[in-house]
Amino acid sequence: MAIQFENFSYAYPNSGIVLDDITLTIPRGSFSVITGPSSAGKTSLALAIAGVVPHYFGGRQAGTVRVGNVVTAQSNMGELAEQVGTVLADYESQLVALTVAEEVAFGLETSGLNRSQIAELVSQALAMVGLTGLEEREVAALSGGQKQRLAIAAVLVTEPEILVLDEPASALDPEGAAGIYELLYNLNCQGKTIVVVEHQLERVLPYASQVMVLQAGCLKFAGSLKQTLAFMWQQPDLKLGVPPLWAVKLTLEEQTGLVFEGWKTAEQAASELNKLLPTCEEGVAKSA
């Protein structure tokens, strides 16, 4: 199911407007990335999909958010949670149980499944995030990165169709961050809609199908990765958000007049550039 924002504006209680007239479609099955400088409204936009904005926070809103056919303002967080799984930026605040296995089982305990079915699903979810073997570990004894993966497992286990994750790799080392994004991409390939808030666009280069840039509550741009990065590159105050690999690409395009493909990885960029560079033999021949 697609997510649609129509002229959506929002203010927290006692705050100014944090989202200003947002009209946007997040297609079903997309890997969508929300980015932009601090205080742009990224988290609020993500929370509006799950209905946390406005149901939990209150505040004022105008316009609508639809998840499939459901208007979030006319639904409630419990009902929306069946479709939308959310991992907060402050992932520790959503961990409630004593042990790792209990944490993941928590969301299933009112599902009507029996004990062994729950145990099976819990162990599958833990395997997906790489926490197998830590079932009996106390949540409090986990590292930041492990807690972050646990929060993701606890959401995955309920099999929502849409996953919304606010900076899902902020506490992870490069290997762990790459692992989480590969996992999200696999889920995406299985048909789930993925929405992430991410500052480091480098991490999503191989995966993102749509990127949305917010700044000071306004939607500045939404489009493919290529379109969005080209847009950000032209904006002095957004340029810094372009990942280093694409900064190289866009600078080379400016300086050579050539146009390169979408560089998803350094390998892809290298194979394209190497076609333009003299091979070793040629280099030798020339200098000889």
Place this chain on the structure above:
Amino acid sequence: MPDILLDMKKVMFAYNSGGQALAGVDFAVEAGAFAAIVGRNGSGKTTLTRMAMSLIKPASGTISFGGQDTAKLTPADMARSIGYVFQNPDRQIFRDTVAKEVAYGPEQLAFTPEEINQSVAWALRVTGLTELAGSFPRLLSRGQKQKVAIASAIAMRPKMLILDEPTSGQDPWDAQNLMELLTELNQQGITILLVTHDMELIAKYVDRVTVLDSGNKVFDGKPSELFNGNHTINAWGLLPPTTVALGRQLAGITADNAEELIKQVTTVINRRKEDHA
């Protein structure tokens, strides 16, 4: 050769839950360095910095700071020498104005009122917080709160500043701002030690990097050397910055940073175009 400021020799540490956190590590930081410790989650980075602060004591091994053995020193003693900035600034901010928060450390260290005023004014100025001196810290943005934590640390006039994952969860704009501030502090003579996962920052700002893997030191040297392709950095949970990875895969290009890479590639491509023309 510059003086060694922090000198840890054969430090070993194990947590009660089992698992050796540090297996006899030698770690030294030169005065004036801009250094970093990297490694997987759980490799012992935070244990090492907590040990430098005397927050935990090594099971064996020795630590000295400025030539003085720190075995009998408390965290409060160490706070005069090393400022520590936590990953989450909320955990170390508790007073009701920015200026009072920054004054807390110097007060505890029994600076004179004049010294306190001078230190606070300097710390606020360097971090760009002078205008926010009267603000309530909790209402500031994350980037600003982190600056309050840094101002609080440097107001005690430490020789060294340790920052645990200072850019995690920060956008590139705040991160660049922070790194410029740290570069400025480093130029003013403060030794900087970062714990970080961000390889781009390491490549761009740091002059010396130490890699920990499962409680062992596996690399100690310049970032350019770490990323030169001769080390098994993937086995240590690290990835080279993408531009470095790109440069290494290009025929005839010998660049270890983006600017140089762009220059070399542009030159070759444009020369070839002229040849064809």
